[in-house]
Amino acid sequence: MMKEITIYDIADKLKISAATVSRGLKDHPLVNHKTKKLIVDAAEEMGYRSNYMASNLRNQKSNVIGVIVPRLNSSFMSDVIAGIEKVVNDANYNLFISQSLETMKKEASNAKAMLNNRVEGLLVSLAYDTADIAHFEPFIKRKIPLVFFDRVFEHAACPQIYIDNYKAAREVTTHLIDQGCKRIVHITANLLRSVYSERFNGYKKALEEHQLEFDDSLLIVNDLSSQAGVAAAGQILKMPVLPDGVFVANDLCAISCMQTLKKHGINIPQDIAFAGFNNDPTACVVEPNLTTINYKGYEMGEAAAKLMVAHLNNYDVKQMHSVVLRSELIIRESSLRNKSS
Amino acid sequence: MMKEITIYDIADKLKISAATVSRGLKDHPLVNHKTKKLIVDAAEEMGYRSNYMASNLRNQKSNVIGVIVPRLNSSFMSDVIAGIEKVVNDANYNLFISQSLETMKKEASNAKAMLNNRVEGLLVSLAYDTADIAHFEPFIKRKIPLVFFDRVFEHAACPQIYIDNYKAAREVTTHLIDQGCKRIVHITANLLRSVYSERFNGYKKALEEHQLEFDDSLLIVNDLSSQAGVAAAGQILKMPVLPDGVFVANDLCAISCMQTLKKHGINIPQDIAFAGFNNDPTACVVEPNLTTINYKGYEMGEAAAKLMVAHLNNYDVKQMHSVVLRSELIIRESSLRNKSS
DNA sequence: GGAAATTTTACAATCGATTGTAAAATCGCT
DNA sequence: AGCGATTTTACAATCGATTGTAAAATTTCC
Structure with a gap:
């Protein structure tokens, strides 16, 4: 050596x-x-x-920002991470990245590791089953900035970066109704997560606004994986009356579900119109192209990281605003029945 | 506080x-x-x-492994990162992640930051234009384990994790030839990167083995982006004699190119057979499904990280073997002409 | 009970950079 | 030259955990 x-x-x-x-x-x-x-x-x-180790010790700061996400390998999340990395790197901080693999347990242990490693701030998108944020309390107590993004949690001390899931879902559902759908299946994940409950609420609101009764036999809750999409398709095919529209809370599941139905002879969008959420790269490749909500992960990552860096540079600024990012409905063939419209 | x-x-x-x-x-x-x-x-x-800062200083080790990749937000790379994170986390190390954004300059500056941060090991996949690895010399000199993966560089001191790109490309090309292709376009990126030159060589080898002359007007070099695929399609359409097969060095570019040609009335695979590389999620969604080479990023990440951890746990083990991972040709409709075969 | 053997604990230096404060060197000016 | 003002540099403590070694406490056994 x-x-x-x-x-x-x-x-x-x-x-x-x-x-x-x-x-x-x-x-x-x-x-x-x-x-x-x-x-x-x-x-x-x-x-x-x-020697940063010596200087960090002396200065009592680690120059590190932590990130905990459910999974790194989704199209959306990797965009987010890329955005975060860019901003954090430019601000001369380092990134500790870890994944909770969708479990609260791992999330908690990762949080603890981050705490012991003296991260100066923590960016978090919650796991599916995280019910409370007790495991983040040590950060709040120590006034270590804690920012939630996408899968957020309401807490006075924690800024949040997200999109208006309620509005987006309402928009999607309204669009499906406009296309003549009357029985719309909604496939989503754990309603504990606000992203999903908000989407669900938006869906219900749109139904209500168009005098359509919400039928809970049309609600499918799974983990939104590709396999879950296939299973959901099976479930749909077994319904006594087939639905005429499906709104899925992510594209991955929407696509596998749609393709499975297609293989079973269902016409998309004539028999069943489809809409997803996220605008994954696959959405505009699948046939028919998938109607979806576009919201850019890269920008969300940038926004979250910028907020974090701002806080670190001047922690007194207690105006920790939450940030709502723009999202938009992208209408594609999977839901377009009246080509004229 | x-x-x-x-x-x-x-x-x-x-x-x-x-x-x-x-x-x-x-x-x-x-x-x-x-x-x-x-x-x-x-x-x-x-x-x-x-306080890890104190303990790190005293122990003269940072407990951090660094990763430098061209971009975080590609399907393949996010899988790799996920695999790395898993292994590194289980081994109780932390991860510093940064992206070179495909430029050698940024790669060098990231490397320097990693060095100053005393990472105990560095995992690297090289940028498009990295011509030499002088910027990694300080690591080699200090005997800090340096492992290359995917976009590797030959150096006695650095283990590499990769797939046999030559063999895979030869296989793909042979498959296209078997399907009756005689004029096969090859779209690839900077031949400086061994992943691309190897694929190119495999392609040429297959041609040679079937008594087909290599025609360099059929070689298109770009950055393999989605836009580049569209441009390449334009180039192909302008060729005096249309090719009857296209082998692209990644799926992203292959798909946009294929779709563009399709829009121009070209029949896939009847007029032109297509094959990509990577098996992106989009490959089995696009119509026709894309023939491609499957090699799993997650496993590559795991392998690279495991090798790194092994080295860190016992650096004396000088048997720094390079690891060649399995890859396989997945034949789908985009190249299947004789349904019988 | 007391010396020897063994277990348990304390001292003090170390890792390398940082910073308040004191000391030293330099300068300007009469 | 000499004195105050100012610039420049050195000393020493600090950040918190670690570890070899010495000292103290306890146990063992005759």
Whole structure:
């Protein structure tokens, strides 16, 4: 192992004190220009690299921002992470990333690890089954900024970044109704998560606004996976009266469900109109192209990270606003019946 | 800011030395069982959390593994990252993740940041234009394990994780030839990257094996983006003689190219057979389903991370084997002409 | 009961950078 | 030259955990 150069080595070489070297390296005004140059040159020549572990200890800050997400490998989430990385990197922080794999247990253990690693802030999108945020209390107690995005949780101390899921879902459902749908199945996940309950509420609201009764036999709750989509298709096919529309809370599940129905001879959108949520890359590749809600993960990641960095730069700013990002309905063939409209 | 509890606080409270507290907390044999219990209980009660910055400084290790990838938000790469995260997390390391955004410059600056942050190992998939790995020399010099995956670089000191791109490409091309293709376009990216040059070589080899002349007017080099696929389709349409097969070095570009051609009235696979690379989720959604090479990012991430962890646990093991992962040709409708075969 | 053996605990230095404060060096000016 | 004002540098403590070694406490056994 190569011996690392420290400021003491530089100090010795220049017959100067380590304090001066430390100040010189960071352009402190208390050091002479000429000395500064000598120091910087010597550091360069000797191959010095600052030891962040020492400086972090001394400064009592880790320069790290933590991220906990359910899974890293979804189209949406990887966009979010990319956005976060960009902002965090530009702000000279480092990123600790971990995934909860959709369980509250892992989420809690990850949170603990983040806490012990002294992250200066934590960005979180909650797991499916997270019922409370007790495991994040240590952060709140210590006033370590905690920002929720997408799968958020209401808490006075925690800013949130999300889209208006209620409005979006209402919009989608209204669109399906406009296309003549009267029996609309809604496939979603754990209603504990506000993203899903909001979408569900938006769906119900749209029905209500059009004098359609909500029928809970048309509500399918699963994990929105690809397999769940196939199963849901099976469930739909077994319904005594077939629905004429399906609104799924994500594209992945929507597509596998739609394709399964298609294989069983159902015409999309004539027999059943389809709409998803997220605008995954697959949505505009599948045939028919999937109507969906577009909301860009990259921007959400950027927004969350920017909010975090802002807080870290001036924590006193107690105006921790929540941010609602734009989302839009993208109408494609999977739901377009009256081509004229 | 809440005052953090240190081992000294615990020591004071128990009227014991800090050294004993330190040893007690980590179950060191030199501490009495009863004392140990007292210490652990007091720590729990006082809300103690170990300060990794102090311990890292003292132990001269950061417990962090770095990752530099071109982009985080691709289907393949997010799978890789997920696999890496899983392994690294289980091994009680933390992950620093950064993206080079396909430029060598950013890659170098990220590498420098990783170095200063004292990562204990670095996992890298190279940017498009990285011509040499001088910016990683400081790692090699310091014997900090450096592992390349997917977009690898040959260097005696650096293990690599990859698939046999040559073989896979040869297989794909042979398959296209078997389907009756005689003029096969190959769309790929910067041949500086071995993943692409190997695929190109495999493609040429297959041609040669079937007495087909390589025609460099059939080689299209771009950045394999979705837009590039559209442009490539334009290029193909303008060819004096249309090709009867296209082998693209990734699915994203393959699909946009195929769809564009389809819109222009080309029949897939009758007029032109298509094959991609990667088996993106979109590949089995697009119509016709895309023939491609399947190789799982998640497993590659796992393999790379496991290799890294193994090295960190016993660096002397100089048998830094490179790992070649399995890949397989998945034949789908986009290339299937003789349904019988 | 007391010396030897063994267990348990405390001391003190260390990791490397940082910073308030004191001391030293330099400068300006009469 | 000499004195105050100012610039420049050095000292020493600090951040919190770790660990070799010495010292203290306890146990064992004759």
